[in-house]
Amino acid sequence: xxxxxxxxxxxxxxxxxxxxxxxxxxxxxxxxxxxxxxxxxxxxxxxxxxxxxxxxxxxxxxxxxxxxxxxxxxxxxxxxxxxxxxxxxxxxxxxxxxxxxxxxxxxxxxxxxxxxxxxxxxxxxxxxxxxxxxxxxxxxxxxxxxxxxx
Amino acid sequence: xxxxxxxxxxxxxxxxxxxxxxxxxxxxxxxxxxxxxxxxxxxxxxxxxxxxxxxxxxxxxxxxxxxxxxxxxxxxxxxxxxxxxxxxxxxxxxxxxxxxxxxxxxxxxxxxxxxxxxxxxxxxxxxxxxxxxxxxxxxxxxxxxxxxxxxxxxxxxxxxxxxxxxxxxxxxxxxxxxxxxxxxxxxxxxxxxxxxxxxxxxxxxxxxxxxxxxxxxxxxxxxxxxxxxxxxxxxxxxxxxxxxxxxxxxxxxxxxxxxxxxxxxxxxxxxxxxxxxxxxxxxxxxxxxxxxxxxxxxxxxxxxxxxxxxxxxxxxxxxxxxxxxxxxxxxxxxxxxxxxxxxxxxxxxxxxxxxxxxxxxxxxxxxxxxxxxxxxxxxxxxxxxxxxxxxxxxxxxxxxxxxxxxxxxxxxxx
Numbered sequence: 001x002x003x004x005x006x007x008x009x010x011x012x013x014x015x016x017x018x019x020x021x022x023x024x025x026x027x028x029x030x031x032x033x034x035x036x037x038x039x040x041x042x043x044x045x046x047x048x049x050x051x052x053x054x055x056x057x058x059x060x061x062x063x064x065x066x067x068x069x070x071x072x073x074x075x076x077x078x079x080x081x082x083x084x085x086x087x088x089x090x091x092x093x094x095x096x097x098x099x100x101x102x103x104x105x106x107x108x109x110x111x112x113x114x115x116x117x118x119x120x121x122x123x124x125x126x127x128x129x130x131x132x133x134x135x136x137x138x139x140x141x142x143x144x145x146x147x148x149x150x
Numbered sequence: 151x152x153x154x155x156x157x158x159x160x161x162x163x164x165x166x167x168x169x170x171x172x173x174x175x176x177x178x179x180x181x182x183x184x185x186x187x188x189x190x191x192x193x194x195x196x197x198x199x200x201x202x203x204x205x206x207x208x209x210x211x212x213x214x215x216x217x218x219x220x221x222x223x224x225x226x227x228x229x230x231x232x233x234x235x236x237x238x239x240x241x242x243x244x245x246x247x248x249x250x251x252x253x254x255x256x257x258x259x260x261x262x263x264x265x266x267x268x269x270x271x272x273x274x275x276x277x278x279x280x281x282x283x284x285x286x287x288x289x290x291x292x293x294x295x296x297x298x299x300x301x302x303x304x305x306x307x308x309x310x311x312x313x314x315x316x317x318x319x320x321x322x323x324x325x326x327x328x329x330x331x332x333x334x335x336x337x338x339x340x341x342x343x344x345x346x347x348x349x350x351x352x353x354x355x356x357x358x359x360x361x362x363x364x365x366x367x368x369x370x371x372x373x374x375x376x377x378x379x380x381x382x383x384x385x386x387x388x389x390x391x392x393x394x395x396x397x398x399x400x401x402x403x404x405x406x407x408x409x410x411x412x413x414x415x416x417x418x419x420x421x422x423x424x425x426x427x428x429x430x431x432x433x434x435x436x437x438x439x440x441x442x443x444x445x446x447x448x449x450x451x452x453x454x455x456x457x458x459x460x461x462x463x464x465x466x467x468x469x470x471x472x473x474x475x476x477x478x479x480x481x482x483x484x485x486x487x488x489x490x491x492x493x494x495x496x497x498x499x500x501x502x503x504x505x506x507x508x509x510x511x512x513x514x515x516x517x518x519x520x521x522x523x524x525x526x527x528x529x530x531x532x533x534x535x536x537x538x539x540x541x542x543x544x545x546x547x548x549x550x551x552x553x554x555x556x557x558x559x560x561x562x563x564x
Contacts, residue, residue, distance in 0.1 A: 004511045008504075008562055016563075017499075039503055040520045040533050063533045065501035066563070123507060 006119035007126070008066065015070035020077055025059040033146040034062075034136030036128055041068050045076075045136045053084040058137070065129050071117060072133030078114060084141055090114075091134050097121070098130050161462040166454070167543050169194040180513030183548045188333050188492050188539030189517050190383045191364055193447070197387060200446035204439045211435055213412055227438055230445025231428070234393050237448045238378065239369040242398060244427040248441050251392040252360040253283040255379035256327075258394050258431060259356055260287040262404035263377075268324045270296035275318050275353075277328045278304040278529060279335055282522040284327050284358045302328070304529070308335035308484040312343065319351045326355045330362025330378075334521040334537065335484025336467075336492035338366070345374045354400065360384050364541070365463060365490040367456055370395050382440060387447035390437035401427050408433040459542040463491040466540045466549060473553040479560060483535050491540035494521075497556060500563045502536040508562060509536075512555045514548075 025046035035042050043062025050056045058080055060072045075094075079087040093109050096102035097118055104115040120130045128149045139147040167173050170192045175182050184192060204226060210219035212227045228243075235243040249255040264287075268274065274288050278301050285299075292299050300318050303311045310328070319326075326348050331338050341362075345355045354376035362368060362378075364385040370378050377400070382391025396404075406413055406424055410433035415423040424430045470493055474480050479498035497505060506518030517537045520527045527533060538552055 004508060004562070007507065013563065038519070040524065040527070041503075063501075065503035067504070069501075126503070126507060129503065 007123060009116050009119070011113070011116050012066060012070040015073040016066035019060075019069050019073040021059040021073065021080075022061065023059050024061055025057055027057075028059075030140040030143060032136050032140035032144060034132045034139070035146065035148045036064075036068075036132055037148060038128075039065075041065065041129065041132055043068070043072055043133060043136060045072075045133065045140050047137070047140045049084065049141070055079050055082050055084070055087055060133060060136075064132070065126075067117075067120065067126050067129040068132050071130045074114060074117075075133045075137055078112070079137065087137065087141060091138050094134055095131055098127050161458050161542070163462070163543065163545050167545075169196070169450070170543050171195055171198070173543060177513040177515075178511055183512075183514040183544075183551050185538040185540060185544065185548065185552060186515045186517050187364070187541040187544075188361060188384070188537065190389070191386045191541055192543065193386055193388060193443075194450050196450050197443050197446045201388060201439045201443045204442050209439075212438055213429070223438060226442045226445075227436075230441050230448075233445040233448045234380075234395075237368070237451075238363075238380075238393075238395055239371050240395055241371065245395055245398050245401065247394040247396065247401070247428045247431040248436050249379075249392045249394055249431075250390050250437055250440075251383065252358060252379045252381040255381075255392055255394040256283055256356070256358065257287050258407040259377050259379075259396070259404075260291050261407050262431065263325065263354075263400065264288070264291040264295075266403070266405050268292075268295050268297050271322060272297045272324045273300050273320060273322045274298070274324060275300045275302055275315070275326045277302045277310055277339070279308065279310070279332045279337060279523065279526050280327065280329055281333055281358060281360070282524070283360075284329060284356075285525070288327060297324075298322075302326075304337075307486050308332065308337045308526075309486045310337075310339055310344075312340065312347070315344065315347050316351075319348065319353055323351070323353045326353055327358070328355065329358040329360070330368075331365060331490045331492070332484065332523075332526075333361050333492065334494055334523040334526045334535065335486065336489040336494070337484060337486035338362075338488040338490055340488075341373045341375060345376075349374065361490060361492070365460065367460075376400055382444040382447065385444075385447060386450060387444040388437075388440040390440035391444035393444075394431070398427065401431070406433070407431050410434045454542070462542050463540055466544055466546065467491040467493065469546055470538065470540065470549045470552065473549060474556065477553065477556055477560070480556060483530050483532065492537060493539070494535040494537045496532055496535055497559055497563075500559055502534040504563070505536040505556075505559050508559050509552075509555050512551065512558065514551060514555050516552075 028046035030047040041064035048056040058076045100121045208222040210223045212224040234246045356377040357375045360381045378395040380393040383389040413433040483494040502518035
């Protein structure tokens with residue numbers, strides 16, 4: 001078991017308190033809802049994907065724990081301006097990191113600041129919290145209106 | 151263990167804790183503080199031993215073999231039924247149907263009673279604080295039959311508004327479904343009074359006793375309920391054990407639940423006839439070792455002073471309520487005047503899952519979430535709560551650790 005401070009790092013606590021892009025996006029052309037029925041977490045991801053498949057803007061709303069809120073907040077920052085395939089690639093890397101398939105310290109990756117979520121892998125019950133917004137973003141890209149993680 | 155704790159209400163908690171081997175371990179390097187008994191209560195050594203003895207010396211299928219082992223298993227299994235009968239003061243042991251837990255038990259009544267007696271336009275009343283297990287089966291039935299669900303409201307304390315019950319009951323009301331003790335709020339509901347009101351209008355009452363049987367002495371004849379459902383694992387028995395108590399006159403009239411072996415009298419390809427109670431409702435091989443374990447758990451509960459245990463739990467509840475209410479930012483959810491030892495709470499600005507993880511790091515096990523009672527969360531306009539539930543094996547020192555951990559949560563999120 002890692003130290004609690006590995007999970008609740010200052011950056012995560014800060015994003016929990018002041019989530020970025022935490023609003024409805026009026027000109028969204030992709031909207032998806034994410035649900036974790038086990039714990040009741042729910043969020044909505046709003047996305048504006050332009051004609052060149054670039055994420056022009058992305059926001060979210062919803063309720064959840066610090067991990068899920070901070071993860072959603074940082075997800076929106078990370079994929080804004082990215083192409084669809086870049087966003088998908090980042091989703092894959094993030095998912096592999098929190099499920100221990102990718103060691104961000106030893107394997108080259110594009111995760112950048114998102115590596116602060118690596119601590120989640122030591123808390124199996126919380127992996128879903130960290131990945132819910134990413135699954136929802138993925139659903140929005142795929143033009144599905146809802147996703148559920150259990 | 152301090153002398154004060156040891157002598158609290160004359161309850162020797164140290165001695166009791168020795169009966170529960172799981173409590174001896176450490177979690178994350180700290181002694182386990184188990185405050186999640188409302189989800190699953192721990193199992194005393196005598197229950198573990200009884201289950202192992204069955205598997206070692208008696209394991210065999212019941213009700214069918216003429217051989218020695220089958221006889222032994224059948225005797226032990228039916229012996230457990232007798233113990234249940236005495237434990238809840240049923241008139242007859244055939245009124246005690248073995249099921250795998252409360253959820254299966256409620257579904258048994260939904261199928262057996264609901265499908266037979268509930269029709270289009272009929273109504274079922276359920277209380278505002280029910281667990282999903284006492285909501286969803288009735289909704290499924292209502293959808294199938296074109297029946298309606300009516301909700302008996304509660305107030306801000308988490309007490310049912312009994313004056314509304316008489317208003318809600320109509321000539322179309324076929325059943326009232328209510329929990330004895332709320333798993334999310336701790337409220338102890340006045341079952342006897344509810345049954346009295348319902349019976350004046352000829353309506354039967356089903357009681358979800360998942361939390362009730364763990365904390366209170368149950369006398370189904372005194373309560374006069376029509377159905378009382380028990381989950382073994384909430385009352386110190388293994389998972390997979392449980393009971394549907396039903397008045398024989400209802401059980402006789404009801405449809406069987408699952409079809410299969412052991413629940414029949416005769417079978418031809420044209421038609422089958424059903425076995426007498428209780429077998430009519432017990433298709434297939436049951437969880438024999440678990441039900442024998444439930445019998446052993448009842449023996450254990452009978453061996454301790456349950457009145458003292460109840461008083462001790464009440465004392466822990468009062469102590470924890472005082473400690474948590476004194477912390478700024480803590481809000482107690484469920485402040486009924488009659489409560490069992492369950493405390494739901496929120497900490498301002500912190501999601502309950504984060505509370506749960508920080509507690510776990512301190513070796514403290516609580517439940518965080520909606521407690522399978524989403525309508526309760528909607529009523530209080532919160533997504534979830536943290537819930538500490540106490541059993542007679544918990545201590546005041548553990549309550550202190552709980553309060554310290556809440557302070558730690560506040561520090562982390564300050």
